[in-house]
Structure formats: C-alpha cells, structure tokens
Amino acid sequence: MNAVLVAVLVMLILSLVRVHVVLALAVGALVGGLLGGLGFDQTVTVFSNGLGGSATVALSYALLGAFAVAIARTGLPEVMVNWVIKLVGRNEDSRKKALSKALIFFLLALVSCFSQNVVPIHIAFIPILIPPILKILNELGVDRRAIATILTFGLTAPYIFLPYGFGAIFHGIIADNMEQNGLAVELASIPKAMALPTIGLVLGLLIAVFFTYRKNRTYEDRDIIGGSSEKQSYTNRTILVAVVSIVATLVVQTLSDSMIIAALAGLIVLIGSGALKWQEADNVVTEGMKMMAFISFVMLTASGFAAVIRETGHVDLLVTQTSNIVGDSKAAAALLMLVIGLFITMGIGSSFATIPIIATLFVPLGMAAGFSPLAIIALIGTAGALGDAGAPASDSTLGPSAGLNADGQHNHIWDTCVPTFLHFNIPLFIFGWMAAMFL
Template identity: 85%
Template sequence: MNAVLVAVIVMLILSLVRVHVVLALAIGALIGGVVGGVGFEQTVSVFSDGLGGSATVALSYALLGAFAVAIARTGLPEVLVNFVVRFVGRNEDTRKKALSKALIFFLLALVSCFSQNVVPVHIAFIPILIPPILKILNELGVDRRAIATILTFGLTAPYIFLPYGFGAIFQGIIADNMAQNGLDAELSSIPRAMALPTLGLVVGLLIAIFITYRKSRSYENREIVGAAVEKQLYSKGSIISAVLAIIATLIMQWISESMIIAALAGLMVLLVSGSLKWKEADDVVTEGMKMMAFISFVMLAASGFAAVIRETGHVDLLVTQASAIVGESQAAAALLMLLIGLFITMGIGSSFATIPIIATLFVPLGLDAGFSTLAIIALIGTAGALGDAGAPASDSTLGPTAGLNADGQHNHIWDTCVPTFLHFNIPLFLFGWLASMIL
C-alpha cells in the first residue's frame, strides 16, 4: 500500500478523533515511514532532522505572539473594541445586529485578503485583531466557524489568483517549476487559469456565511489568554506608540521579508517609547509564546512529517499508479491528479511546498494526457492549494484557530479544519476539475 496515503489517512483519522494534531502528525509519519520501507530507526532520524525545516517559522510565530500581547498592553485593542461597541450598540434590534455582523464579516474578509497581497503579513494580524473582538462576536451570537471560513478564505483565495505579494511568490513557483520540467508558462496566464478555482472558493464562502453558519451560536465570556487580569491603563502616547509599532512591523516585513525581524522591530518601538516597560518584557514574551506555542509546534511536526513522506519515495509511486489507472481519459486523469494534490498538501500543510513536488509529476502526466498549458497550470495550482484550507498543519487554519481559541472555546479540528475543508476544498476540487476540462 502507498505510504503517502497511509500516513495522511492515519494523521487525519487521529486528528478527527481528537488526538492532538502534533501527536497525530508524529504517529502518521512513523507509520508511513515503516510502510514505505524506510525502517523505524531511519524514520525517527528523518523526522527529527526534518523538524528544523520549520524552526524559523516557529520562532516567527512565537515573536508575533509576543508582539500581539505587547500591543494589547498599550490599550489599542481596547480602544478599537470600545469603538466597535459604540457602533454596534447593546440593544436587541435584530436588523442592527444583522448589519453589524455583515460589517464585521466584510472588514475581516478585507483585512485577511489584504494580508496576502496589499500588505503581505500573512497571519500576523490575527492574534492582534481577533482576540479583542471575541466578546463582541459573542454578543452578536456569531458562529466562530463562520469567522474561521472568512479568515481562511482571505488567507487562501488572493494568493492563488492575484499576482501580488504572496500571490507573486506562489505563481512564480508554479511557473519556475513548470519550466524546470519542460513546459514554459507565462506568468500573465496563471491568473486566467486560476480564475475558476478561485470562483469555487467564493462559492464556498457564500455557502458558509449565508447557509451553514448563519444561525446564532452561544459562547461564554471568558478571559482572553495573555490578557491582564486588571484593566489596562492607556494614554494617547501609548496608542500612538502602538500604531507606530504596527507601521514599523509592516515596513520591516516588507523590506526584510522576515516575520522575525518585523516582530522584533515592533517590540523595539514599544520598548523605546516606554509603552512596554523593560521589566515587563520577559512576561510579555512568555505570554506571547504561550499563545502561539500550538501553531509553532504543529509547524515543526508538519516539517518532520513532510520529510518522511519525501524519504519514502512513494509520491512518485502514487503518480505512476494513478497513470496506470486513468489510461487515456482526461477526465479521470484530472480527477486523480487533484486527489494526489489533496493528499500531499493535507500531509505537508503548505501549498507553496507542495508545488515543487507535484509539478515534477503533473507536467509529464498532463502532457501525456493531452492537456493544454492553461489546463496544466490550473491542475498544478489547484492541487497545490487543495488541503491548504482544511489541513490540520496549514497556517491557513492554524492562524484562525490561534485567534478564535484565545478564550479556549474554538476547537482546531472541528471548528476550523472540518468547516474550511468542506466549504473550500470541495468546491475548489470541482471548479479546478472543471477548469482543466474547458481550458
């Protein structure tokens, strides 16, 4: 049996039965490595060596968590929350509540989309923006699964369609890897090829908001992780310092392309301005690391999992087996190619890291099946993105969970991964398959 399928299926089943996702990734990797003939000791060694692949990302998220806690102590989130409360009001006017929910949904979608292309900070905004508004969402009866789908949509759709920010990186990876495998593709043609798959994501988002999660859901008003017990005192100076720190973070992210440098820059602005006391810095960093520890450890485990999958060599075998099954049927070939992409990305947790793997396999397979260049782009781009929404180890799901679970009432698997998988991967799969058929 194919080791990739075994490893991913084991990981997903364990996650769904509420085994911690870090343990699920480790157990899935061990079983996959043994099934793939790597051997137990070698699998452990490969998994351990692979952990370093996400060390930079893990440290980035830890520092971003520290920055988020520091910003919270300046009073800026409280100011924003007070403004929203005044705007929303506290009455039972159904129409006003509906309009308030619509405005919050729109703003969150806009900010999350901007985080990929306009100001490419990815998930850095989530621990700053989401925890302070949880009590407002509770008052409005918002189902947090709807917020999870909105955030994941904004973290996914823009980069697969728009050639800016992270989109430029993603589409550049597609073009470069296709060229390396003997098929030249113009960058300008990639958005055209990815238009239909992106439309599938839009359809999934609308279904989630207006049908699946439109009803109210009750949550308790609990203390936010990292929030101080006593009410924070703030001044105009601390608010200005917080705004300057955020601007500094965005600028350094843009210049250095490093979340570590960006978070450090923001923290230094707060320290130098006096909004964050030096004697408080140790507590702030510790609280921030606690808040983002979950996402950091999952990313580390996912890196080890991906290393084991590659070591087995069964990714190539999976495609060879698929080729033998489909024969000359384009429809069947596209179906199996997308399934392969789904399994690989669900295991690795990164569409960016999946593209180099599947491009090596999909270009010759696509050419043999008679697909056009645009159709092959659509298949590679869609297969890479499949699983990014819904994968337990994807930062597109880990980011929303980190914000929405700040008070311990949002389960990563059942409240983020399952909803985003159902509403995004299914339509993305269908629309991606349709694109490959008509392009």
C-alpha cells in the same frame, strides 16, 4: 498500499477523533516511514532532521504572540470593545448588529486579501488583529467558524489568482517547475487557468458566511491567554503608541520580509515608549509564547512529517499507480490527479512547498493524458491550494486558529480545518476538475 496515502489518512483520522494534531502528525510520519520501507531508526532520523524546516516560522509565531499580548496590555482592546458597544448599543438592535457584523466580515476579508497581494505580510496580522476583537465578536454573537473561513479565504484565494505579491511568487513557481518538466507556459496564462478554481473558493465563502455559520453562537467573555483578568487602564498616549507599534510591525515586515524582526520592532516601540512597563516585559513575552506554542509545535512537526513523506519515494510511485488506473480517460485522470494532489498537500500543508513535487508528477501525467497547458496549470494550482485551504498543518488554517483560540474557545480541527475543508476544498476539487476538462 502507498505510504503517502496511508500516512496522510492516519494523520487526518487521528486529528478528527481529537488526538492532538502534533501526535497525529508524528504517528502518521512513523506509519508512513515504516510502510515506505525506511525502518524505525531511519524514519526517526529523517523525522528529527526535518523538524528544523519550520524553526523560523515557529519563532516568528512565538514573538508575534508576545506582541499580541503586549498590545492587549496597552488597553487598545478595551477601546475597541467600548467603541463597538456604542455602535451596536445594548438594546439588542438587530439591524445595528447585522450592520456591525457585515462591516467586520468585510474588513477582515479585505485585510486578509491585502496581506497576500497589496501588503504581503501573510499571516503576520492575525495575532495582532484577531485576539483584541474576540470580545467584540462575542458581543455580536459571531460564529468564529465564519471568521475562520473568511481569513482562510483571504490567505488562499488572492495568491492563486492574482499575480501580485505572494501571487507573483506562486505563479512563478508554477511556471518555472512546469518548464523544468518539459512544458513552457506564459505567466499571463496562469490567472486565466485559475479563474474557475477561484470562483469555487468564492462560492464556498458565500455559503459559509450566509448559510452554514449565519446563526449566532455563544462564547464566554474570557481574557486572552496572557492577558490580565482585570480591566486594562489606558490613556490616549498608550492607545496611540499601540497603533504606532502595529504600523511599525507591518512596515518592518514588508521591508524586511521577516516576521521575527517585525515582532521585535513592535515590542521595542511598546517597551521603549513606556506603554509596556519594563518589569512586565518578561512575563508578557513568556505568556505570548505560551499562546502561540501550539501553532509553533505543529509547524515543526509538520516539517518532520513532510520530510518522511518525501524520503519514502512513494510520491513518485503514485504517478505509476495513477497511470495504470486511468488509462485513456481524461475525466478519470483529472479526478485522480486532484486526489493525489489533495493527499500530498494535506500532508505537507504548504502549496508553495509542494508545487515542485506536484509539477514533477502532473506535467508528464497531464501531457500523456492529452490535457492542454491551461488545464495542467489548473490541476497544479488547484492541487496546491487544496493543502493550504484545509490542511491541519497549513499556516492558512493554523494562523486563523491561533488568533481565534487566543481565549481558549476555538478548536483547530473542528472549528477551522473541518469548516475550511468542507467549504473550500470541496468546491476547489469540483471547479478544478471542471477547469481541467474545459480549458
């Protein structure tokens, strides 16, 4: 048995039966390490040393959570809720509600797409934007699983297809690693190769929004974690400061490429202006960190899990095993390569981090199977996207969960990962295989 496959399967099965994903990752890493011949002591050592790989991201989320709670204290969420109530009305006007839903869906899709290419801030906008609008979504009866698919789509599709912002980085990683493994490709050919897989993502999004999660879903009206149970008082000044702090955060994030510095900038604006009282700052930061503690611990544990997977050496073993199975069949080779990519990226949870591993495997394997350079690009890019679109440890699923669960009513596995896996990974798999066969 291959240690990588078993470790990922153990992690996924435990997550699906509602074992906490942190525990699932730790147990999966232990099983993979033991099966890979590392032994108990070495597995624990490698896992522990790997935990620091996501320390920066974990701190970023904690501070963004503090900023989100601080924004809630300014009264901005109340203003947004009141505005939507006026727009929708309380007379159950279905047409107005439908239009309001459509507008929110469109704006969230637009913002999440822009966060990858136009203003590359990635998931930094989610803790700021999503918690304040949860009451609006409740008022409209929106199924949060639809929002999760919209956000994950926007965090994945733009960068795998468009060569701008994070897309330029992603395409550059693909081209560089393919060249290092003996196959030079033009950057301009990558969008062409990734067109079909991107169409698969679009199809999955349309199915999720217009069919699977179209019906209303009822949630309780709760305050976000760390927010006050009392109605927030606000003035025009506090609302203006809240908006300025959000803009400052996004600008600083863009200029510094650091979510930590960006969150600090937003908090400094709020505290310095007096919109957030100095004596409340300590409690707000603590509560915000509590809100984001889940995602921070998952990212840390995922880094340890990935370190153990790499240390086993069984990733390379997958190449030999796959070559022996597929023989001369291109269809079977493409299928098994995507299966391998799925397991590797589902375990590590980052397309950017796994492209070097995947390219090392897929370039020689693809060339031996007779695939064209475009087909190999499609296989590598699709395999990377599979991890981002549906993995429990991916920030493209953890980010939406952190925002949507700000009031404790959204389950990371069943309300984000399962919907995104079904609606994105399955179409990605199919359309990625088609791209490999026809390019």
